[in-house]
Amino acid sequence: MTKLSKYEKETIINWNEGERLASIYTFNASLKRRLADFSRNYPLLCRLERSTPEGGVVYVLDKSRLSIRLVPPYSEERKAAASAYAREHGFQVLTPGKKTA
Template sequence: MAKLTKYEKETIILFDEGEDKASIYTYNAGLRNRLAAFSKKYPDLCRLEKSCDQGGVSYVLDKSRLSIRLQPPMSEERRRKASEYAKQNGFNAKADND
């Protein structure tokens, strides 16, 4: 079995206005972990439908539990403050490479 490229590792979210369920198919490791934890904690709201040999998973969940959040870009002032906070609190991993 051939290894999938990053372009082939999709995340697909499907739902329609007539149903109360949503389907999420993903290869994204972070999302897979979040869905697994959510389905374990709330099995009546989210369940694993299938998993693929190449690492993809498909979950069905209550559509009311799904949220898509769009975040505006950070202003330069906010970016500067976040950078200062990170440096003061030990989140300066990039400085090791500079």
């Protein structure tokens, strides 16, 4: 087993118009975790097809469950409003396991 560079650790979404399933091949830890959770909760819609010795996984899922969200950049007005809201209401970082009153 060889160690892959970050450049080689890619995510590939295979989607074609002729099938109802899409496949996702990824090394991304966050995406792997989200896909694992989704497949546990909805085994009829998503399943782990295989994992690679290098750490990649391939999940197959119903295409109706997959979406790509494009987020435009915030306008200067929106950034200013968010900043003003944070100054007014404070900003508190919550750490796991720590509860606030």
